[in-house]
Amino acid sequence: MTSQHIVSSFDRDLEALQARLMKMGDQVEKAISRALEALETRDLKLSEEVRQGDRVIDAMDEEIKAEAARVLALRAPAASDLRTVLSVMNMCSHLERCGDYAKNIAKRTTVLIDTTSIGGTEPALRRMAHMVEQMLADALEAYIQRDAAKAMEVRDRDLEVDQMYNTLFRALLTHMMEDPRNITACMHLHFIAKNIERMGDHATSIAEQTIYLVTGEMPDENRPKGDTTAYNPQGNLAT
Numbered sequence: 759m760t761s762q763h764i765v766s767s768f769d770r771d772l773e774a775l776q777a778r779l780m781k782m783g784d785q786v787e788k789a790i791s792r793a794l795e796a797l798e799t800r801d802l803k804l805s806e807e808v809r810q811g812d813r814v815i816d817a818m819d820e821e822i823k824a825e826a827a828r829v830l831a832l833r834a835p836a837a838s839d840l841r842t843v844l845s846v847m848n849m850c851s852h853l854e855r856c857g858d859y860a861k862n863i864a865k866r867t868t869v870l871i872d873t874t875s876i877g878g879t880e881p882a883l884r885r886m887a888h889m890v891e892q893m894l895a896d897a898l899e900a901y902i903q904r905d906a907a908k909a910m911e912v913r914d915r916d917l918e919v920d921q922m923y924n925t926l927f928r929a930l931l932t933h934m935m936e937d938p939r940n941i942t943a944c945m946h947l948h949f950i951a952k953n954i955e956r957m958g959d960h961a962t963s964i965a966e967q968t969i970y971l972v973t974g975e976m977p978d979e980n981r982p983k984g985d986t987t988a989y990n991p992q993g994n995l996a997t
């Protein structure tokens with residue numbers, strides 16, 4: 759009876775951890791969407807809400823990791839249960855970084871507030887961000903369902919995000935060469951594009967954690983990458 763109670767309590771601990779992770783993922787997806795909406799509409803109030811909302815994401819990250827550490831200390835899980843707890847901690851870190859990138863995008867809205875749209879760049883950035891949002895949602899769904907095939911499909915989609923980034927990069931270079939007055943705005947837009955591309959990488963890493971959880975091994979083959987740009991900054995503003 760005692761053993762069954764311990765197992766049942768541990769299962770509840772794992773379920774609670776994973777539920778918190780899903781809630782954090784939802785917050786991050788909303789932050790990405792709102793950051794791009796603020797950019798498109800030049801909405802300073804919304805961009806500030808995104809920046810302030812990152813504190814909530816950071817707090818969730820700390821709470822999940824603290825709870826995971828408690829579970830590790832009290833339950834001493836082994837084998838697949840250990841992988842589950844460790845995967846939650848790892849995915850949590852990737853989500854936190856995505857939240858940081860969303861905040862960075864919101865910061866650049868304050869710089870771009872007085873600029874006009876350059877060649878429809880903002881809608882293209884929003885489409886790219888929407889794809890990353892969907893990758894995050896699908897990666898987390900694959901995790902909950904323990905669906906390695908779905909996780910692998912998410913991993914493969916990162917190539918399309920990279921290709922969208924390459925297209926935007928070339929378009930922004932063209933705009934800068936055609937009119938030097940566009941250089942400042944285009945540089946900020948490029949950093950935003952790079953932030954979104956990096957979020958795609960983190961979504962892919964979350965998918966890889968599911969593959970690890972299900973199979974016990976990380977994918978052997980190199981991740982498909984399509985970023986062919988030579989200039990490859992991270993594009994972060996100071997926090």
